[in-house]
Amino acid sequence: MTDQSALKSVYPASAEFVAKAHVDAAGYEARYAASVKDPVAFWGEEAQRIDWIKPFTRVKDTSFAPGNISIKWFEDGLLNVSANCIDRHMLTRANQTAIIWEPDDPKEPAQHITYAQLLENTCRVANVLKAHGVTKGDRVVLYMPMIPEAAYAMLACTRIGAIHSVVFGGFSPDALANRVNDCEAKLVITADWAPRGGKKTGLKDNTDKAMLHCSDKVKVLVTKRTGDQTSWVEGRDFDLNAEMAAARPYCPYVEVGAEDPMFILYTSGSTGKPKGVVHTTGGYLVFASLTHQVTFDYHDGDVFWCTADVGWVTGHSYIVYGPLANGATTVMFEGVPTWPDAGRFWEVCAKHKVNQFYTAPTAIRSLMGLGAEWVEKHDLSSLKLLGSVGEPINPEAWSWYNTHVGKGKCPIVDTFWQTETGGHIITPIPGAIPQKPGSATKPFFGIRPEVLDAATGQVQTGTEAEGVLCLSDSWPGQMRTLWGDHQRFEEAYFSQYKGYYFTGDGCRRDADGYYWITGRVDDVINVSGHRMGTAEVESALVAHDAVAEAAVVGYPHDIKGQGIYAYVTLMKGVEPSDDLRKKLEAWVRHEIGPIAKPDLIQWAPGLPKTRSGKIMRRILRKIAENDFGSLGDTSTLADPAVVDDLIANRMNRG
Ligand code: WTA
Numbered sequence: 001m002t003d004q005s006a007l008k009s010v011y012p013a014s015a016e017f018v019a020k021a022h023v024d025a026a027g028y029e030a031r032y033a034a035s036v037k038d039p040v041a042f043w044g045e046e047a048q049r050i051d052w053i054k055p056f057t058r059v060k061d062t063s064f065a066p067g068n069i070s071i072k073w074f075e076d077g078l079l080n081v082s083a084n085c086i087d088r089h090m091l092t093r094a095n096q097t098a099i100i101w102e103p104d105d106p107k108e109p110a111q112h113i114t115y116a117q118l119l120e121n122t123c124r125v126a127n128v129l130k131a132h133g134v135t136k137g138d139r140v141v142l143y144m145p146m147i148p149e150a151a152y153a154m155l156a157c158t159r160i161g162a163i164h165s166v167v168f169g170g171f172s173p174d175a176l177a178n179r180v181n182d183c184e185a186k187l188v189i190t191a192d193w194a195p196r197g198g199k200k201t202g203l204k205d206n207t208d209k210a211m212l213h214c215s216d217k218v219k220v221l222v223t224k225r226t227g228d229q230t231s232w233v234e235g236r237d238f239d240l241n242a243e244m245a246a247a248r249p250y251c252p253y254v255e256v257g258a259e260d261p262m263f264i265l266y267t268s269g270s271t272g273k274p275k276g277v278v279h280t281t282g283g284y285l286v287f288a289s290l291t292h293q294v295t296f297d298y299h300d301g302d303v304f305w306c307t308a309d310v311g312w313v314t315g316h317s318y319i320v321y322g323p324l325a326n327g328a329t330t331v332m333f334e335g336v337p338t339w340p341d342a343g344r345f346w347e348v349c350a351k352h353k354v355n356q357f358y359t360a361p362t363a364i365r366s367l368m369g370l371g372a373e374w375v376e377k378h379d380l381s382s383l384k385l386l387g388s389v390g391e392p393i394n395p396e397a398w399s400w401y402n403t404h405v406g407k408g409k410c411p412i413v414d415t416f417w418q419t420e421t422g423g424h425i426i427t428p429i430p431g432a433i434p435q436k437p438g439s440a441t442k443p444f445f446g447i448r449p450e451v452l453d454a455a456t457g458q459v460q461t462g463t464e465a466e467g468v469l470c471l472s473d474s475w476p477g478q479m480r481t482l483w484g485d486h487q488r489f490e491e492a493y494f495s496q497y498k499g500y501y502f503t504g505d506g507c508r509r510d511a512d513g514y515y516w517i518t519g520r521v522d523d524v525i526n527v528s529g530h531r532m533g534t535a536e537v538e539s540a541l542v543a544h545d546a547v548a549e550a551a552v553v554g555y556p557h558d559i560k561g562q563g564i565y566a567y568v569t570l571m572k573g574v575e576p577s578d579d580l581r582k583k584l585e586a587w588v589r590h591e592i593g594p595i596a597k598p599d600l601i602q603w604a605p606g607l608p609k610t611r612s613g614k615i616m617r618r619i620l621r622k623i624a625e626n627d628f629g630s631l632g633d634t635s636t637l638a639d640p641a642v643v644d645d646l647i648a649n650r651m652n653r654g
Contacts (some may be wrong), residue, residue, distance in 0.1 A: 009292040011402075011412045013432035017384070021297050021431025024494070028432035034144075035510065036473075037447040041199045042446060043476055046337040047074055047286045050325060051088050053255050054078035056282070061548075062474035068499050069490045071240070073283035074258040081158035081262060082126075082254045083286055084394050085324035086119045094566070094608045095163065096653050098330045100303065100352050101148050104335040106344070110352070113148055114365075115327075119155050120249045125156035127247035128240065133189060133217055136161030136254060139185040139264065143176055143195035143203055146334040149240070150221045150310050151320050153189045158281075165264040165276070168311025171203060171593040173209035175274075177426045177446045179266050180214050181277055183483055186434075187219045189240065194225040197339040204230040211236070249270050257283025264483045265313055267419040268533035269492055270523040276483030277313075279421050284422050285325055287477025291444060292322030295413055297385055302355040305331035306387075307345070312387055313419040313626045318463065322423070337363050344376035346405070351412070357405070358387035360529035364397045366559050372404045379421060380405060385430055387413045390529025391561045398437035405637075411458060416440035416517050418503060419531070420493070422477025424447075427435040439514045446475045451509050454521065457497045460509075468521055469507040470500035519593035523617070525554030525562045537564060542590035545585060546574045551607050551615050555624040555652055563599035565624035565652065600624075600651040606642040608634070619643060 018024055023031070035042040056077030061071045090097075096114040101111040113121070134140060140162050144150040151168070157164040157518045168178050180188060190207045193200045196242040204222055208231060211218065222230070223240040256262075266274040292298055304323050308314035310332075323330035331352055337345045337359075349357055367374065386406050393401070393414055400471070402412060411430035417423060426449065428434075428441040436443065443449050449464040450472050452458065460467055478501070482489040496502045506518040520526065523534045534552040541550035549569040557563035568584065570576060576619070581601050589597050608616045622631055628647045635641050 010329040010436055011411075013430050013462055014409060017411060018431045022299075023210040023294055023432050024430050025432045030563050031445055032443070036448055038204050039473065043073070043194060043286070043374055043412065046290055046445075047252060047282070047476070049080060049289055050084045050285055050453040052077050056258060056565055059077055059498055060474070064472075064474070064494060064499050064501060065495070069486075069494050071478055074360040074473075076257040077258040078283055078284050079258060079285070080253040080256055081160050081281060081321070082122055082155045083159075084285060085155060085321065086122060087253070089115045089327045090119065090492065093327050095329070097150060098324060099148055100329060100331045102331060102333045102335070102352070104197065104339075104349050106340065106347065110146065116163045118152070121152045121161060122155040123242070123249055123251040124244040124247045125149075125152045125240070127594045128221065128243040129156055129162060129187070130251070131243070131247070132159060132221070132238070134160065134162050134186055136256070137260070138162045138187075139165060139183040141167055141176070141183070141185040141188045142178050142314055143164050143169060143190045143205065143207060144192050144223070144310070145169055145196070146309055146332055147191065147223070147225060147374050148332065149191070151332065154310070154316075154320055155324075156626050158256070158262060159251060159253045161254045163261045163263060165266065166316070167310050168309060168593070170311070170595055172215070172590055174590075176206060176211040177213035178209065178274070179389070180218060180272065182266075183264050185218060187221060187484060189221045189223070191223045192230045193333065195226060196574050197336040200226060200228070204310070208233070215468070218417055220550050233522055239622070246575070256281050258328070259550055261480075263316065265316065265419055266389060267313075268524055268531045268536055270533060270535060272539040273531065273533040274533070274536065275488070275492065276485075277479045278481045278483050279422055279477075280480050283478070285321060287423045287475065288317040288322035289325035291477070292318060292328070293426075293430055294357070295325050295415060295424050295427050295444070296356045296387060296515030298323070298326060298328060298329070301381070302330065303329045303331070303352055303385075304355045304356045304358075305349070305352070306358040307337070307360070308358075308389075313422075337367055340626065341374065342367055343374040343377055343612070346375050346380060349380055349383060352380040353380060353382040355382055356385045356387065357550070360390040361388055361393040361397050362528040362561055364389070364393070364401050368397060369399045369559070372400070375404045380407065383410050385413065386410045387415060387416070387505060390524045391416045392438055392519070395437045411435060413473050414438070414440045416515070420479045421475075422479065424446070425475070426517070434444050434638065436514055439510075439516045441514050449473045449515060451507060452497050452500065454506070460653075463509065465509045467506070467516070468497075469503045469505045469515070471503070473502075525564065527562055527564060527595060528560045532596055537588060537590060537596050538567065540588045540596065541566060541568060541584065544587050545581060547569055547584070548572070549607060551604075551619045551620055553617060553624050555600070555621075555626075557599065560599075564596070566598040566601045567620060567646070568606060569604050601650060602646070602651045606639060608642050608646070610636050611638045621645075623647055623650050624652055626650065626654060
């Protein structure tokens with residue numbers, strides 16, 4: 001049993017940790033105060049941590065004013081991301097390991113890729129891209145396993161000023177095609193197969209299917225991972241490994257404007273179509289690099305491991321760009337936490353003497369359920385700090401992580417941020433801010449959080465407050481726009497509360513000024529730390545012939561945080577059955593990917609709607625949560641009897 005009273009305590013870092021930390025309490029207070037008082041001076045100085053080909057003269061030019069959302073940082077500066085992540089380390093770190101690659105199968109050898117090798121491989125990929133006509137500003141989609149080639153390809157794009165968009169390897173061919181088409185990519189880089197957890201996914205096969213829905217001008221570069229056979233379309237498919245071997249080992253980097261787009265990352269929003277979040281070059285790199293160093297208290301020589309996939313923003317900022325900009329050694333792991341056994345994470349930590357370990361609460365919860373003996377088997381004495389990301393970490397998981405993995409001596413940084421924010425925005429800075437389990441604690445430098453009343457938009461001025469989390473000023477890592485749709489950008493983030501960036505999250509601020517994120521207040525759910533738009537799952541369901549209507553909500557799930565609960569109304573004449581339920585699950589996997597598969601499907605003869613036809617999701621959420629005693633006002637429903645049927649046949653009775 002967890003001692004609940006202990007979880008209410010405050011946990012400062014040890015004196016030993018604080019003594020070595022980059023930032024202590026006084027340092028945090030001073031730098032935070034300076035960062036909000038004079039952002040121009042603060043960021044002008046912090047931006048010196050990266051190399052500029054041409055220094056900027058303007059630091060900040062940002063506006064959250066309605067009708068004029070415009071965000072520019074270091075605008076007239078020129079730089080190159082790959083030069084910052086690789087070339088500038090060559091004098092001092094050419095033979096230092098940049099990437100430790102740990103394959104899915106522990107019997108396969110790990111690879112240690114030095115900065116010198118990273119330079120050569122990145123240059124070779126850059127030359128291959130150039131040979132295929134990719135130039136500055138072109139979009140390149142990456143659909144890859146967690147292999148070093150993914151990092152080479154990302155860095156190669158930045159070297160020539162191309163814009164990458166990484167699509168998570170777990171997404172379906174349809175999802176891939178939509179992204180390729182939305183950003184009008186010239187080229188897709190993929191691999192033959194992606195091994196994961198002892199199984200393999202046919203990435204090339206999926207790409208072939210996706211390409212049926214894309215322009216026939218799109219080329220496909222294929223890297224070999226397993227070497228198993230795939231089909232080949234002459235003239236469209238090219239062998240990346242062969243072309244890299246034949247390419248020149250050096251490629252000069254180009255000058256890129258600080259505000260030129262660096263990458264697009266598609267993420268779920270409250271409407272059906274995923275949003276193409278655009279990050280630009282200078283501000284993003286400054287912010288990723290600073291947060292990586294400060295939040296994780298990264299020191300030269302440390303081995304840093306973020307367990308995310310490069311298909312998510314966490315992988316962008318904290319596997320590739322933040323660590324490499326800082327000259328770090330970063331671990332890239334192809335596998336899963338539970339294969340070949342539930343000790344894999346800890347085996348890898350011991351094997352590579354990991355110093356900072358960063359993962360998601362969902363992984364902790366699933367490992368916790370399998371028993372602490374899997375942790376105890378491995379020597380975790382190298383660990384200095386632990387991190388958490390993706391959702392609030394529940395006290396039980398926090399306590400287990402702290403006791404069994406951190407042995408009570410590692411600070412746990414609960415980092416709150418989003419695809420849109422580029423890097424951590426609310427996070428304990430470990431040597432400075434004592435932790436409270438479940439709280440992301442305090443704002444990072446330059447971040448100005450405000451708690452607004454959700455309904456009135458009133459700024460809550462007291463220290464203790466509850467409402468929605470908004471930010472009142474820009475920071476360098478902020479997204480700049482949605483690809484091809486600046487109006488949607490303004491509507492999605494700036495229209496609800498005028499003059500503020502709205503995170504979409506609810507939050508509470510306690511008497512010590514600590515922030516507690518309470519979860520999304522929009523129609524986005526958080527499944528195993530992955531964002532999923534309920535509207536996306538709904539549109540997938542209604543695309544099936546048997547389905548007339550669907551409504552999807554989240555419900556509490558022990559391991560995943562939230563599970564996906566779908567209410568489905570079938571077409572007239574279609575009979576519900578377990579077989580159909582399985583078919584619909586498979587359909588959603590096929591349409592979006594395995595992460596979107598509904599956990600529970602309830603057959604709904606009707607959905608609760610207002611007389612104007614709007615689905616009352618509040619009621620559906622309550623029923624899915626098995627909390628139907630307090631449904632609130634149902635008098636505006638067109639047909640209140642619908643609700644009784646839904647309650648009687650609810651799927652979650654836990
Ligand atoms: C949630 C992942 C509480 C939140 C980096 C946010 C969190 C969404 C935390 C962004 C945390 C992320 N505590 N909630 N430490 N970190 N979230 O874009 O709801 O995949 O809005 O970025 O995850 O998810 P995204």
